[in-house]
Amino acid sequence: MRRLPALLASSALIITCLVLIAMQSGSPLLYSPRSDAFADDHVNTAALPRVTGDRSAQVLPLIEDLLNSPGSLVLTIKANDYEGVARELEEYRQVSRNLDRLVINLDMTESELAEFRKANQENLHILTELSNGTHRWEELKTLEIRYRESGDSQMLTSITYEGESLQRKIEDLYRDYLDQEDVMIRTGEKFNADTSTYLQSERDFREVVSQVETGQEERVSAAGNGTATGGMESRLTIDIIDREVSYSEFVQVQGEIFTSHEIRPEEVDLFIDSQKAGSMHMGNNLTLSFKHVVEHERAGTHTVFAVYSGSLFSEIRTFLVKTDPTMLVMEPPAHEGGKVVMMGTLRTDKTPVKNAPVVILSDGKIVSTVSTSQEGSFRVAAKIPPGDHTVKALFEADSYPLYPSESEEFKIFIPEPATPAGEEPGILANPVHIGILAASICVSCVAAFFYLRHRRPGSIPPAPVFHLPEIRPSDEEISEENLPSGSPIEEPDRISSDAIDPGRIEPGRDLTRLFSILRLAASRKLAFLHPGSLTPRELCAKCRDLAIGNAICRFTRGYEQAVYGGSGVTEENREMLLDSYNAAMENLEGIDH
Known part of the structure; x- marks a missing residue:
């Protein structure tokens, strides 16, 4: 007989919960940007605790680490401890990733901090290239001793030329590193961080460059002029038509070869920055020509030399890649199939930028990445949550001899998904309703458990x-x-x-x-x-x-x-x-x- 009251109580509780759910479904009092955006006190309450002081307290340790890491890393490179260099580079990358995640989580979009992150990424790339370059430099020193002892003049010439390319590359890296000083020091002083270690890293970097320059001068003096061209009987010369080029322009190399032996034109190879770019084309009168389009070369000085049959070397020539401004134009976003469609073009003053990554930002956060076409155009459909947002496109110019650029910023409103005509949303369509129903079932189960647990033993059949x-x-x-x-x-x-x-x-x-x-x-x-x-x-x-x-x-x-x-x-x-x-x-x- 005592089971009946418990069953009646459970049934009444479930009926009450269902009535409340039905009332909520008929007249929901839920927040939506469309219904509340007009109010004077419409604010994002979740963002209120994010005050500037709290942000600084979280960002400061990472900024200090990023200012100190280059100094330690340059010292390790200077000491030729390449196992330690690899370890410190990985730690440097991890700290950089931590800063990026923290900025996204705190919704920090200050332009100065964005400049700091960009300069830090550039420093990370520079120090990685410096590590690779100095490591190869030490290998060339070992090979030079071996070939000098064996009297292999051809390989000594090859080492001399590669050393010349490495020297110019390291000098360019040093100039790029100095270019980041203003942003790094200014941001460090803004957060009251110690910048002395970073300034010391510039002086240590300069010492590394000086050591490479001195070593290359000694190598060239020891090699002599005769080995550079392969002797008096044979000679290979090259020249660059235009010593200053920009993105998408051609580096035109012309040359001549003089030898008493039969010439095999397929064996005349051209090297740019010690990397083989291709074989030179031979025309009439033993003239050579080669065209190389500038796309992913870094801005700065680059070296060029030619080698015939692996033994006859030309002189070293240089050309300068200039940095060009870019224009990123994005059309007003449009709604299409529940997504926001954004399209635009990326180009320089003269030509479109093809196969380049363009990042789409919504409220300062990355929502999509797209590559440009051969005509420099892009189109992407991104899913953005309902509400008011600001969107823009960004080109960061990584690995391009171009300046970064960004499009105009657009304000958009994403409405709540519309319910199809004649169709009412079910009770389980709302998570709140699901929670209420689950809670009522749990309460009923708990009440039934305690009833069965405490009923008289004689009632258990x-x-x-x-x-x-x-x-x-x-x-x-x-x-x-x-x-x-x-x-x-x-x-x-x-x-x-x-x-x-x-x-x-x-x-x-x-x-x-x-x-x-x-x-x-x-x-x-x-x-x-x-x-x-x-x-x-x-x-x-x-x-x-x-x-x-x-x-x-x-x-x-x-x-x-x-x-x-x-x-x-x-x-x-x-x-x-x-x-x-x-x-x-x-x-x-x-x-x-």
């Missing part, structure tokens, strides 16, 4: 109910499987040692009856729902931590030896079985009172 009266039962075999539901078991609270002698205690009859009674009594004490399924060992394990545990475990061990072991009930264990049984039953006295 499967569990046998018994009492321990003072009347001794008959000698017929008793087991809980033969008892009707709710039938009491009649068993004395205690059995004296004289009541059963060894001849009467049989493993299949009296001893089994005693175990069944003891199991049911212990199950009633511990509120087991299915006592008939307990084995002797399981009964012992469940009662081990109770006061009756020792007595029950002694009895079950003797019971297993007599019933399962086949040893029977001897005079020795007779007293132990009865004493254990009586001790356990004595502790179970009065459980029904």
Whole structure:
């Protein structure tokens, strides 16, 4: 009878929750940019705690690390510890990534911090190239000694030319590193960071450049002029038509070869910055020509030389790649298929910039990246959440001899997804409704659990109910499987040692009856729902931590030896079985009172 009130209470609770959900669905009081944007106090409350002081406190340690890392790294490069260089470069990259993630998480879009991040990325690239260049420089010094000892003049000439290219490259890296000083120092002073280590790194960088310049001068003096052109019998000369070029323009190299041997034109190779750019084309009168389009070359000075048949070298020529401004134009964004479509063009004053990455930013955060076509155009459809946003496109000019640029910034409004006509959103379409429904079900389950847990034991149909009266039962075999539901078991609270002698205690009859009674009594004490399924060992394990545990475990061990072991009930264990049984039953006295 006590189950009915609980069921009624649970049903009432569920009905109440469903009514509340229906009321909320009919007239939702939810925030949406469309309904609340007109209010005077419409603000982003989540952004209120992000004050400038808190931002500075989080960004300052990373800025200090990024100002100190170049100094330590340049010293390690100077010491030629390239294992340490690799380790410090990876740490430098990790700190840079940490700053990028922190800026995104804090929604920091200050232009000065953006300039610092850009300059820091440039420094990371410069120091990586410096590490590679100086490592190769040390390898050339080792090879020079080997070839000089063996008298291999051709390889010495090759090393001299590659050393010349490395020298110019390292000098350009140093100039690029100095270009980042203004932004790095200004940002460090803004956050009250120590910039002395960064300034010292510039002086250490200059010493590395001086060592390379001195070493190259000594190498050229030792090589002499004759090895540079392969002797008087053969000569290879080149010249560059235009020494200053820009993006998408051609570096035009012309040359001549003079030799007394038969000429194989396919073996005249041209090298730019010590990297093979291709084979030169041979025309009439043994003239050579080659065109190289400038696309991914860094701005600055580059070296060019030609090699014939791996032994005849030309002189070293240089050309300068200038940095050109870019124009990034983006059309007003349009809505299409639930996404925002943005398109535009990227070009210099003279030509489009092709195959270049363009980043799409929404509220200062990257939402998409797209590459330009051969005509410099781009088109991308990005998914942006509902609300008011500002979007723009950005070209960062990495690995291009171009200045970065960004498009005009556009303000857009993304409406909430519209519900199709004639279709109402279901109850489960709203996460709030799902939460309310789940909570009501959980509350109902908890109430039902406590009701079942605390109801009267007599109302559990499967569990046998018994009492321990003072009347001794008959000698017929008793087991809980033969008892009707709710039938009491009649068993004395205690059995004296004289009541059963060894001849009467049989493993299949009296001893089994005693175990069944003891199991049911212990199950009633511990509120087991299915006592008939307990084995002797399981009964012992469940009662081990109770006061009756020792007595029950002694009895079950003797019971297993007599019933399962086949040893029977001897005079020795007779007293132990009865004493254990009586001790356990004595502790179970009065459980029904």
